[in-house]
Amino acid sequence: MESNFFRSLASELGPALSGVRVEKVFRPAEQVFTFRLGLSGQRRYLLFRHGRDQAALFFSQEKPDNPERPDGRSMWLRKHLSGRRLFDHVADWPGRRLAWALSGQGESYFILDLREGPFIAETLEAGFGKEPEWPDFGAVCDDPDVWRNHPQISPLLRKAMESADPAEALKLYERVSQGTANRFFVYLSESGTGQALVWERPARAGERMQIAESALEAAALAGQSAVFGRVRHEAASDDAGALKARRKRVKRALAKVDEEEQRMRDLVACRDKALAVQSALSRVGSGDRLGEVAGQGPDGRDMVVELDSRLTVVENMQRLYRLAAKGERGLTHAVARRKELQAEYQALVEGRWTPPETQAPPPRIKSKRNLAIKDKAFARFVSSDGFTLLRGKNAKANAKLLREAAAPFDLWFHAQDGPGSHVLLKRDHGGQEPPEATIEEAAALAGLKSWQAQEAKARIMCALVRDVKPLKGAPAGTVRVDKIFRALVVDLDPELEQRLAVREA
Known part of the structure; x- marks a missing residue:
């Protein structure tokens, strides 16, 4: 957000929130905060996004979707802000910071910093809210780094001055330095980004320009996509991460099914051994306890089957038949499970997968x-x-x-x-x-x-x-x-x- 536009916004927003109670704080996405206010209608929520790019601050009737569980930062702000009123605003507009004194015991301030985010301080630093000095027009034109000592002369302002003829550039500089803008120009791109300025510039390719009669209106027009788009992007990233994790889990499950299927096939093979033992019953006593026995398998070939000498020959045969039956049942389940997992994995790869109704939603679904x-x-x-x-x-x-x-x-x-x-x-x-x-x-x-x-x-x-x-x-x-x-x-x-x-x- 350009600092001279923030100057106008702070002059409208500061008084608008004077005496207003903060009811609750939400953090729907990284760098995005929602403050529910003791107001109604169009000013029910104050939406705030901080950071180097696409900072936004505006009133809204709707709020973005919130996570199922609040994070530590929003809980801390709730603890120190909920139920308190805002008074006596102070604007450090070149630094794009706006502060209010807080009601309650002890002196403290609630500060919205468009670069660093919201925080609470016991005191305001020296010089907070002091009006900046404006160098003369010639010095601004001659020094490309003038913004380092005079941040109100933003790169956007310098670019606008450089593109105008000297007489128009001087008028623009004087008009901006006086801070008396009564019309605001909002440029909205096809990608959804918005920029609000106190001067008019040519619209770029794919942009459309809207004129707002107040800085609050312009901030809302420019900030909608910055806030709601950020929340939407983070939700999509979380969904993509959840799908990636799900794919890994399904691949691991398929590997386990491979192992289980092989184990079940080994058990099914016990049926051949049981048949060989059964064929030997005419030659050995059924009550004998042997370590092994020779017999014929289902295809007529000779087999030597190891037995458990603690059991009789008949008991070993019955045990082998039971293991084979268990293997057949398990193999049916393993094959069906493999088919389910393969279909799910294919759906995940193609982006068609949705959680079944009986399954808990992914842990970070946004709303x-x-x-x-x-x-x-x-x-x-x-x-x-x-x-x-x-x-x-x-x-x-x-x-x-x-x-x-x-x-x-x-x-x-x-x-x-x-x-x-x-x-x-x-x-x-x-x-x-x-x-x-x-x-x-x-x-x-x-x-x-x-x-x-x-x-x-x-x-x-x-x-x-x-x-x-x-x-x-x-x-x-x-x-x-x-x-x-x-x-x-x-x-x-x-x-x-x-x-x-x-x-x-």
Whole structure:
């Protein structure tokens, strides 16, 4: 985050949080924190990402999914922050740090440092919050390392000045140094990264520019992908690690099955020995206790079978038959187990594997909502743009779809004026805008499983999940829609389901 934009953001965010109580702290991903505030609506959560790249700080109505267990850092912050109020903010904006005095016994400060993260200090260091000196324009132009002693003259600001003619560069420098920006320029790339500035620059290839009337609005536009994208990336990394570990476990299990199968085959071979002993009973006493006996195997060849001299000849024969029967039973199980493991390993290699319902989820699955997406009660699809689409298979599944698999910012689709399945378009965060093709595909999937399925076109309504409420006491899947996001009329292609369906392993 550019320091001069942070200057404007701190001037708005500091007073906005004055007197506000911190209720709880979460850490959904490395370098990402969620602070639940004693506010409501659009300012329910303060989302914060620190680090050298893609730092973000903004209010949000939604929070990212959290791990099943909080880590030590978030627990420590909960212990020292929960229930305390923020007062008297102080901004060290050239260093991109913002501090508030904390309520409670003793003097202490809560500090958000965009480089190092959140922490609590007993005092603020000397010079914290002191306004920086601005060198004259000529010195800035002549010294490429001026930012080392004057961090507010950021590389982005210098680059903007260098690309302008001297008169315009001087105006830009004076305007930025005064800190009186009232319009903010947000540049969003196709990859999802965002950059907020207090001056306008030419948009790069693949970028689109939006103008915000406040620094808080601009920070939210630029920060959505930095926070939610980081959480999504870490969850995907964890899933990939879990799949790799699972592959290793399956390979080890296959090696053990090899050993067990060979042991069972050795036991099955005891049947030939038992037959040889049985053929010798006409020549030896059945009650004799011998160390070995000669007889004929099933193919007529002569065999010498070692016996347990503590048992009679008949008892040795019976023991060999029992071992052979045990081997046959075990071999059947070993072959079936090998087949299961080979199929699972192939699914893991091809990326089709999902945990069976009876199996505990991998230890680092990021949220229960992610698990619900793979529930067999839902038909799963992937849009042509890569978005996950879920459709309930029956009334109970429709209710479960909203209850367990939906986030407040997901999009919900249903046929107008009649019965039909619920369809969910999953989004990573509220600022993510699905392409029109994906929206039309989701609407068509709703139409193909509705009273309009036999028509050429279908009328479909779309709403945010937060505006769709189950009706208490009504049949499963019956809802009330408080606000329709948009209405669509879409073509129904019967082959769409087959094209977009996720193939189950």
